[in-house]
Amino acid sequence: MHKAIIFDATGTLFKVRGTISGNYNKVFYQHGIKLNKDFDNNFLKHFSKLSNEYPSYGFSLDDNNDGKYKSLTPNGEKNAFLWWSKLMKNLLASSSNLTNEQIEQIPLSTYKELYNKFGMDVGEIKIGQHNFWEVYPEVKPTLNKLKEDGCYLGVISNFDERLTPILKQLDIDNYFQQINVTTSIDCGYQKPHERIFQHSFDKLLTLDPSLKKEEVIYVGDNIKKDVIGSNDFGFTPCLINRKDLTNDDIFSQFKENSLLVPQKLIIIKSLFETLSYAKKN
Numbered sequence: 001m002h003k004a005i006i007f008d009a010t011g012t013l014f015k016v017r018g019t020i021s022g023n024y025n026k027v028f029y030q031h032g033i034k035l036n037k038d039f040d041n042n043f044l045k046h047f048s049k050l051s052n053e054y055p056s057y058g059f060s061l062d063d064n065n066d067g068k069y070k071s072l073t074p075n076g077e078k079n080a081f082l083w084w085s086k087l088m089k090n091l092l093a094s095s096s097n098l099t100n101e102q103i104e105q106i107p108l109s110t111y112k113e114l115y116n117k118f119g120m121d122v123g124e125i126k127i128g129q130h131n132f133w134e135v136y137p138e139v140k141p142t143l144n145k146l147k148e149d150g151c152y153l154g155v156i157s158n159f160d161e162r163l164t165p166i167l168k169q170l171d172i173d174n175y176f177q178q179i180n181v182t183t184s185i186d187c188g189y190q191k192p193h194e195r196i197f198q199h200s201f202d203k204l205l206t207l208d209p210s211l212k213k214e215e216v217i218y219v220g221d222n223i224k225k226d227v228i229g230s231n232d233f234g235f236t237p238c239l240i241n242r243k244d245l246t247n248d249d250i251f252s253q254f255k256e257n258s259l260l261v262p263q264k265l266i267i268i269k270s271l272f273e274t275l276s277y278a279k280k281n
Contacts, residue, residue, distance in 0.1 A: 001279040002236065003211060004204055005146060006180075008220030009157035012240050012271075014170055017134045026131075027114040028096075031106070039095040046090045050083070051190070057083040057160050061188030062195070078185050080160035085111040119162035120169055128171040135170050136242075142271040143175040151278045152207055154180035156200045156218065158190040158225065179203050191222075192229025201233075217266070217277055223253055231262040238266040238274065 007013050016023065021039040028035060055062065057080035058069030071082040088111050092103050113121075118132050125131060146153060153175050157163055163183050167173040173181075180203045184190035187199040197218070204211055213234035220226025221240050231237040241250065247267065254261050268274065 002151075002215050002217045002277050003208065003279050004152035004154065004216040005274055005278060006154040006156055006200060006216060006218045006235070007271075008218075008222070008226050008240075009155055009159055009163060009167075011221035011242065012136075012219055013139055013155070013172065014133050014135045014166075017130065017132055023118070023132045024091075024114065027110070027117060031110050033092065033106075034097040036095050036097070039091065042091060042095045046087055046094070050087050050090065051158070054083060055190050056158075056184040056188050059185050059188055060190075062193060078161055080162075080185055081112065081115050084115055084160075088114065120165040122169055127169060130166065130169050133166060133170060135172060136271070138270050138272050139172065142274060143172060145275055146278055147175055149275075149278055152180070152204055152211075153177075154182070154200055154204065156182045156191065156196060158184040158196075160185045177207070179206065191220075191225040192232070194229070194233050197230060197233035197235065201235075217274065219268075219271070219274060223250075223259065224257060227262065227265060228259055231265070236264050236266065236277075237262050238268060238277075240271065241267055241269050244269065 010016070019040055020043050021035050024039070025035055054060070054065070054069050058065065058067070059078055069083040069086060071079045073079050085108060089103055092098055092106075093100060122131055143153065155163070155167070155176055160183060164173065164181055167176065167181070180200065182196060182200040182203065184196060187196055189195035189199070201213065201216065204216070214236060216235045217238050218226065218230035218235040219238040219240055220230070221242060223239065227237040227239050239250065250267065251261055266277065
């Protein structure tokens, strides 16, 4: 049985409420900006491109980094706003009614408004809900049982500094000790790099120095970043199959990406299934 279970964030614990374009429109439309129908597809393309060019939101310790998109809060804390404002500009150039000249005239406050609304600027909405994010239905019952069973729980995500406030607003932060929420902006490496998994495992060792890598399950929805990354590090990889694909479809994705299927791979359709692999008190 496994003593610890670590989760990816988006696509595993929670997801975008509605569509990305719908949420962006909630802010941009008020400023006369109209998004076209290709926005959602273009979002993934531009996000991946900028992530490759400037990993960890400009705070990468693994690649040459000119510091172009590094930004800090007044308290000196890492902040991904400049990186995201660049992404938003790229998206508007390919997926809106604006010219490049008009995009350059958009005040930073407009991008900041959207950036904050994806974080903790949720207005009057109560704890447990978020305007732009929602928890999958089985998450809280599963985390409750895992916590009762004495499992160490954590999160590893290619996210920025807004992850912890989002977990708090969604009312699931209490399942993860603050020590074991690891983000790429925090540690300077992004999945599938081994260092982000090492960063999290080092935190776990402060809770249980006897813990072994093979006693840790890592659950995620991406075959390269989550499955291959965690397996190469030594964790037990677990793929959450929320799209209800057949195993043949899943294995074909490995083949298409020239990846070997890990021998110890676990495939689940609901986080409830992790209970079968967790240690019991």
